[in-house]
Amino acid sequence: MRIITIPSPRDHLMSDSKLLLSRRQMGGLFTGLAASSLLPGSAMAQSKYLDIRRGTNFQPIPIAVTNFAGEQGPALSGIITNNFARSVFLQPLEPRSFPEQVSNPDAPPRADAWRMINAQFVLTGRVGRAPDGRMQTQFRLWDVSTGQQVSGQQYVTDPNNARRVAHIVSDAVFSRITGEKGFFDSRVVFIDESGPKERRSKRLSIMDQDGANVRYLSGGDELVVTPRFSPSSQDVAYMAFGKGDPRVFILNIETGQREAVGNFPGMTFSPRFSPDGQKVIMSLSQGSSSNLFTMDLRSRATTRLTDTAAIDTSPSFSPDGSQIVFESDRGGTQQIYVTSAGGSGAKRISYSEGARYSTPVWSPKGDFIAFTRQKGGSFGIGVMKPDGSGERIITEGYHNEGPTWAPNGLYVMFFRDPGGNGGPKIFMADVFGRGEFAVPTQSYGSDPAWGPLLS
Amino acid sequence: MTFMISARTLKIVAALSIGLAMAACSKNPNEDGSGSGFGSGLGAGAATPGSQQDFVVNVGDRIFFESDSTELTSTAQATLDKQARWLQQYGQYSITVEGHADERGTREYNFALGARRAEAAKSYLAARGIPASRLRTISYGKERPVAVCNDISCWSQNRRAVTVLGGANS
Numbered sequence: 001m002r003i004i005t006i007p008s009p010r011d012h013l014m015s016d017s018k019l020l021l022s023r024r025q026m027g028g029l030f031t032g033l034a035a036s037s038l039l040p041g042s043a044m045a046q047s048k049y050l051d052i053r054r055g056t057n058f059q060p061i062p063i064a065v066t067n068f069a070g071e072q073g074p075a076l077s078g079i080i081t082n083n084f085a086r087s088v089f090l091q092p093l094e095p096r097s098f099p100e101q102v103s104n105p106d107a108p109p110r111a112d113a114w115r116m117i118n119a120q121f122v123l124t125g126r127v128g129r130a131p132d133g134r135m136q137t138q139f140r141l142w143d144v145s146t147g148q149q150v151s152g153q154q155y156v157t158d159p160n161n162a163r164r165v166a167h168i169v170s171d172a173v174f175s176r177i178t179g180e181k182g183f184f185d186s187r188v189v190f191i192d193e194s195g196p197k198e199r200r201s202k203r204l205s206i207m208d209q210d211g212a213n214v215r216y217l218s219g220g221d222e223l224v225v226t227p228r229f230s231p232s233s234q235d236v237a238y239m240a241f242g243k244g245d246p247r248v249f250i251l252n253i254e255t256g257q258r259e260a261v262g263n264f265p266g267m268t269f270s271p272r273f274s275p276d277g278q279k280v281i282m283s284l285s286q287g288s289s290s291n292l293f294t295m296d297l298r299s300r301a302t303t304r305l306t307d308t309a310a311i312d313t314s315p316s317f318s319p320d321g322s323q324i325v326f327e328s329d330r331g332g333t334q335q336i337y338v339t340s341a342g343g344s345g346a347k348r349i350s351y352s353e354g355a356r357y358s359t360p361v362w363s364p365k366g367d368f369i370a371f372t373r374q375k376g377g378s379f380g381i382g383v384m385k386p387d388g389s390g391e392r393i394i395t396e397g398y399h400n401e402g403p404t405w406a407p408n409g410l411y412v413m414f415f416r417d418p419g420g421n422g423g424p425k426i427f428m429a430d431v432f433g434r435g436e437f438a439v440p441t442q443s444y445g446s447d448p449a450w451g452p453l454l455s
Numbered sequence: 456m457t458f459m460i461s462a463r464t465l466k467i468v469a470a471l472s473i474g475l476a477m478a479a480c481s482k483n484p485n486e487d488g489s490g491s492g493f494g495s496g497l498g499a500g501a502a503t504p505g506s507q508q509d510f511v512v513n514v515g516d517r518i519f520f521e522s523d524s525t526e527l528t529s530t531a532q533a534t535l536d537k538q539a540r541w542l543q544q545y546g547q548y549s550i551t552v553e554g555h556a557d558e559r560g561t562r563e564y565n566f567a568l569g570a571r572r573a574e575a576a577k578s579y580l581a582a583r584g585i586p587a588s589r590l591r592t593i594s595y596g597k598e599r600p601v602a603v604c605n606d607i608s609c610w611s612q613n614r615r616a617v618t619v620l621g622g623a624n625s
Contacts, residue, residue: 067530192600196603197603198603200459200598200601225562226563227563238565241595246593267593269563269566270566283567285566286526286568286576288570288574290567290570311571313563313564313566313567314563314564328562329564334564354572358561358563358564359562374560374561398605401560401561401562402562417558419558420603421603421604447562
């Protein structure tokens, strides 16, 4: 994709070197997607508009997402609006309240009119054809308080990438306003579940973060659980029940090639990639104990990290790879421990009275560890700092389990099971617990694992 | 509280015989080979001595655990004693002990917990003279409940180790 920065009406285009940089930043799955950055107008514009951490006075930023011009424009605007509606930090305004129909997306909107409906930003854009026939999308973000354009980009790509362009525009706008990285241009692997509970059929599946573009990666004959995305490749690690002991496999979701991870003398489970994507860390069950191991994917060398009679599982690396958080019942009940990447000096960090903690996952920002907490018959999802302080429960109920982090560290997805003969569904919530949204899946869904940003 | 038919049936007759309960079920959950812990092709009535049906109906193929426990209760030990005697008499069977957990735990931990329960049963059988070469274990964690509802009457049925003749994957 080619990205060009769209200058505000009175600015000029950016230099070529900047263009090149933008192009290099796009990578990921879709080649042939080019973009260029249309640079912000006023140098005086604020660097960010929202302190996402602000406490009880927090108010989401109202934004008017107008229909982009062109035949495909409204569809793109719809995807963007839906993204913002789940972002917690941005609040898309009802189109019915809009004071004007934007006929020229390149002209500044009537700031005084938009101020009347308390819009803080107006997003305009158009979708058309580039001279070479590819899809060309432009957006401009206008600050209503100044009437100035504060961001603008143009993307040229294959029409099949339309949804991705909507997510990339969403990320650009989200970043511009919040000063945080985006997360919309990302995917989630999960387990699609169907059939009665005693014989649940489970399929390895992948979708966009908004629930669109579901693709099934396994057929449902084989029991599969706990998929985890590689941060650096198209690989997914997961546990599958085949012949012999259940074990951890890696599947390349592009080629369909799959292989067992190591040749361990027992059940391996609970895999996760290291932040550089070079290692898989997992549990090995032997006798009545489960311990942590890593396997280097290049050398195939395996390393034992813990050697206890306990259940050590759900390991997750810190983003710099220097530490591991995991759960263990070595002290009697499931609790969260942090240890060095070599497995030494494990220190318990979870201490709430009468609670059991499990499935810890380190945030990609490094600032929090998300977990499942069982207390008083409820299963909640929460976060705490890596030293165990600042615990905050985001949601609690009959059964919430298995958080996974958005690539920007501001949201978690998890699954919620009503129990009985029903089945789990996937939800997302922001890390501050301000908003929660169902992620639409056709059937039951569990074990979500968020992948990296694609662009 | 909602019960499935099979769950209610199981609950009522559990004290009598799991084997008969299974015979009362309209469908056979093991036909997909997924190892849910049921013998296949069971029917009510007299079982041929030494048959799988004999084992399930007259010996009892499963033991139950307390919540988050891998301790063998006295009832569980009595069942395993009967299993060991029967398995010594009928030495042609290889044995897979399946470990299961209830749904009130997280997935990863429950795999490990199920493995521990299977191991506890296997160790007990081995100590009663069943050669280790005949015994293997597998854990299904919380993936294959037999009883489905939102209370302890179901959870207690699901916290189990099931001795499967011939192995779940053979």
